[in-house]
Amino acid sequence: MKDAAHALDALGNPVRREILRSLRDAPLSVGEIAERFPVSRPAVSRHLRVLEGAGLVESRAEGARNVYCVRVQGFAAVREYLDEFWDVALARLERLSRR
Amino acid sequence: MIRRSVRLAGDVHRAWSLFTGAATEWWPPSRRHLGDPESEVLIEAAGRFFERARDGREAELGRVTAWEPPDRLEMDFYPGTDAAHPTRVTVTFTADGDETVVEVTHGPGPESAGLFVVRAPAYERSWEAVLSALRERCQR
Numbered sequence: 036m037k038d039a040a041h042a043l044d045a046l047g048n049p050v051r052r053e054i055l056r057s058l059r060d061a062p063l064s065v066g067e068i069a070e071r072f073p074v075s076r077p078a079v080s081r082h083l084r085v086l087e088g089a090g091l092v093e094s095r096a097e098g099a100r101n102v103y104c105v106r107v108q109g110f111a112a113v114r115e116y117l118d119e120f121w122d123v124a125l126a127r128l129e130r131l132s133r134r
Numbered sequence: 135m136i137r138r139s140v141r142l143a144g145d146v147h148r149a150w151s152l153f154t155g156a157a158t159e160w161w162p163p164s165r166r167h168l169g170d171p172e173s174e175v176l177i178e179a180a181g182r183f184f185e186r187a188r189d190g191r192e193a194e195l196g197r198v199t200a201w202e203p204p205d206r207l208e209m210d211f212y213p214g215t216d217a218a219h220p221t222r223v224t225v226t227f228t229a230d231g232d233e234t235v236v237e238v239t240h241g242p243g244p245e246s247a248g249l250f251v252v253r254a255p256a257y258e259r260s261w262e263a264v265l266s267a268l269r270e271r272c273q274r
Binding site for chain 1 (some may be wrong): 136137139140141142143144148149152153156158160161162164165213214215216218220221236238240245246247248249250251252
């Protein structure tokens with residue numbers, strides 16, 4: 036799963052994880068994000084570019100401003116894979132124990 | 135973080151043996167990586183956790199990081215991500231009468247720390263609800 040590796044590399048940075056946590060509550064502009072973190076506006080823009088490149092956020096125009104929001108598909112496939120894995124695996128293990 | 139538990143027939147020693155020694159039988163057939171539906175899945179005390187096809191090809195599925203029979207097993211887990219970004223699986227075995235409760239906790243490791251960040255906390259139980267709520271929010 037190459038996309039997942041790319042996304043996880045992008046989230047290896049704690050500032051980017053915090054930015055993503057803020058965005059899951061509501062879409063925010065670069066300026067609004069910069070107000071919440073001890074990081075300059077250009078630095079926020081750089082972090083957002085990395086997150087966007089990894090498929091974790093997307094931007095859209097909202098009136099005159101540009102806001103960023105979470106792109107949940109970024110990890111949905113991996114988590115569905117892991118969730119479903121244990122449902123299937125443990126059901127099989129349970130049947131095995133009753134044999 | 136994913137938490138799942140299952141109640142197995144038999145005592146903790148038997149549950150431990152089934153989990154660690156019979157993974158070939160419970161590992162989902164759709165999650166074999168070597169293109170051999172009858173590959174073996176091996177979880178070893180020495181630390182290896184891997185799949186082996188009948189023709190001898192092998193693929194690492196993770197690494198055993200704690201082996202404490204019959205109570206506790208911990209593994210780095212590669213399926214779903216990769217060896218550079220392992221997730222962490224902890225399995226505990228608890229006696230309950232003549233049965234055993236096996237509980238699996240599956241979460242991120244340091245290299246996969248962002249895996250669950252996108253999840254909205256209000257919807258822990260229903261991933262689908264989170265997805266559609268977030269999608270709607272994005273499309274508004």
